[in-house]
Amino acid sequence: MGNVIDLLKRDVKYVNKPTRKKLYPIICQVGVGGTGSNLAQQLAQMMALFGQEGYYCLADYDEIESKNLRNQLFVESTVGKKKADVLAQRYSAAYNINITSYSEKYVEDVTTLFQLFNIDYERLKGNSSDYCILPVLIGCVDNNYTRQIFHQMFEQVPNILYIDSGNESAIVPSDFPQRPKEEWTEEEWSTYNESGWTGQVVCGLKLNGTTILEPVGTRFPEILSDKDEIKRPSEMSCEELSSSDPQRLLTNRMASMAICTYITELFECGTISNSMTVFHAKKGYMRSESISIE
Incomplete structure (x- = not known):
């Protein structure tokens, strides 16, 4: 049996207050492509369904292209528009919640990332001891340069x-x-049929300056290595950006579902019980690694 981290349990000094705190997540999701566009719909629906207070921002500089219609939640009439803006407007209206968007530029420095979390905490009702105000960073990107920025924020x-x-x-x-x-040749078909089905979701957690669960950059150190050889997204040519290997529709959807298992537990229970989830879309399984804290 693994451990469970309870984020809403009160400190002893607040024993005269109600038993549980209220969760107020400040969610910034960077990337709304194959995985991120599916996640945006699911997360917005969960916030509405659970009546979850909080802040939700979608960040992505990319514009919608015709090729995106194959595995992302966009339609022909949205081609040429900013992905983050389209999804924020769509799901704000669909679920009657406030979703903001950031599409001015790629998130390529930690200063920009901090600005996306900059909201007015004073608008929270009641005493701050009644709330667990939790910054939640969700990365749905396909490059390690941006993950290095995420890691910097985690450390700071x-x-x-x-x-x-x-x-x-x-x-x-x-x-x-x-x-x-x-x-295609037989070998090309075989290689294609056996690739593109797997993925993982890593959950990092830091509380009161102490790392409780290691983030993806620590669990997979190669993400943080060779910094000089990794290009910024803004430095990549149109050919480099458009020639990226394709991702499968079901793989993207399983990735978003894996993320949702963490968000659902957080919203409904105020707890975290897993640190990493791996999945295989072709074989149809998803397996999570329970938290183990000495």
Whole structure:
């Protein structure tokens, strides 16, 4: 049996108050592509369903392209618009909650990331001891440069829940999509069919300056290495950005679902019981690693 971290349990000095604190998450989700667009719908619906107070910001500089319609939650009429703006407006209206968006530029420095969490805490009702005010950073990006920025923030703040999603891309021929699939070799087909199905979600947690659960950059140190060789998203050419390996629809949806298992437990129970989840979309399984604290 693993441990459970209870974020809403009161300190002893507040024993005369109600037993549990109220959760007030300050959620910033960076990336609203294949995984992130699915997550935005699910998370917005959960906030409305559970009557969850909080702040939710979607951040992504990218514009919607026709190719995105294959595995992201956009339609033809939205092509050319900013992904984050479209989803924030859509789900604010659909679920009658306030969702903000940031699409001015890529999140490429920790200062920008901090600004996305800059809200007026004074608008909270009641005494601050009645609330667990928790910054929640959700990474749905496909590059390690941005993950390094996320890691910097994790190291600099006293309290944060950092959930990161990473998916395996499908391996396709170098001349994809110019050469149709009918012309692929047996080896190319085999490689494609066996790739792009897996992924993981890592949950990092820091409370009162102490790291309780290691973030993805610590669990997978290669993310933080070779800093000089990793390009900023803004430095990549249009060809580099558009030639990225494709991701599978079901893989993206399982990644978003894996993230939702953490968010659902947080919203409904105020607890965290897992530190990492791995999944395989083709085999149809999802397995979580329970928290183990000495």
